[in-house]
Amino acid sequence: MSSRAGAIARAFVRGVADPRLPLLALRERGFGFVLERLVHATPEKLDDMVHGLEVRSSPDTLADLLHLFNPCLVDVADEDAQHYRVTVRGGPVLLIRKAVCVSDMRVVEETFVRDLYAEHPPLDGRTVLDVGANLGDTSVYYARKGARVIAYEPSKELCDLAVRNAALNGLDIEVHQLGIGCDDCMLEMAIGPRGATQCSMTVFPDTQVPDEPILSERASIHVVPLADVLARIGPVFFLKMDCEGCEYPALLSLSTGQLRTIEHVFMEYHGSPDPLRRKLEESGFTVRFREWKLLLADRIS
16 A cells, blocks of 8 residues: 555544544535645645644543654653643653643644744844744744744743743743734733633734634733834844734834845734735745745845
C-alpha cells in the first residue's frame, strides 16, 4: 500500500472509530475542503488534518494529552495546581494550563514540532514584535533564535503564562498585557468555554461579533495603536501577528512610512486577505500565502 493510500486508510479508520471527526471536519472546513484534502493532500497533511481533528474533539485530560502528543513529549510533570510543565522533544520546557492542556499542547506542537514559524530570515540580534503572544510559545521560539522579542497579549491569564515561560527558559522577553489595534481604548474580547484559548477580537470594526454561543463571555481589554508601538520600539525586523482579527485595524491604520519601518511580516488572517495584501503591496512589500490562512510579506522598497 502506498504512503498516500495508507494515510487515507488511517483517516478512514479513525473516522469510523470516532464519527465526531468527519462531522467536525465538514462543519469547520466544508465538503469541498475535505474532498480536496483526500484527493490532493500529501500523506503528511492528511495525517495532520486527522490529528488536528482529534485534538479539537478531545477532552482536556492528562490521559488524552499523553495519548495525542506522546511522540513529541519528553516529560510531563505537575508544576502547580493549575499547570503542567512539559518538556518538548528538541524544544524548550513550557508551562501549559491543566484545564485546557490538550488545546495548549496543540499550540506548542505547532510551534516547536510542526515548525509552523520556521519560514523567517536569520533573527540573531534582530527585533521581533510578537502580537498575540498566547502562552509565550512563539516569543520563546524567536528568543531562542537570538532575537530581541517584544510581545503583546491582551489576556491576563496568557500574558502571565508568557512571562513565566520566558523566565523558565532563561530568556529576556518584554511582555505587555495589551491588545493591538488602531486606537488607544478599552474594548471587549469575546471568550469561549476554553477561556483564553478561544477568544476573538471581534469588537474591531473589520470583524463581526459571532452569534454562536461558543463565544458567550466577554472581558474588557486595553488596546493600543500599532503605530504607537512602532514609534516606541523603533524599526521592527520581523512582525508576527496572530491576534484573532486585530490584524485588520492595526495594519490598515498604518501609513506607508510607518509600514516601512517593518522588514518582514508573518501573520494569520481571519477574514479576506485582500485589504491586507493591497496595503502591504502599496507600501513596498511582496506578499505570498500559505495554507491555514497564513500571509507572509517581505519589504523590497
